[in-house]
Amino acid sequence: MTNEERRQLVEIIHSEIEKLQAKADTLKDFTGPISPDDAIGRISRMDAINNKSVFDASLRNIETRLDQLSQIKQIVQNQDYGICIQCHQSIPFERLKLRPEIRLCANCLRR
């Protein structure tokens, strides 16, 4: 991997983290506890609970991805970043641009 490629990846990781954090903040507004007074009638309360579980699930996904990205942020400067941790082939830059957190090449991932 060239220095320029590494620099680009660092930028991608940072902007991705910012985007996800903004998304998580928005979702947190929706995932507070539902009080019975919030909803009028049983149906809308059930709606609120359904929506809440959808929001909770996407918030969990975002938080998992944020964890992965902040780990990658620590290791992106290492010499062995971008190299498959199983077969030690380099992972194509185009793939890393899409998913900077991947540690396996396409072949090993399929196995």
Ligand SMILES: [Zn+2]
């Ligand atoms: Zn591999």
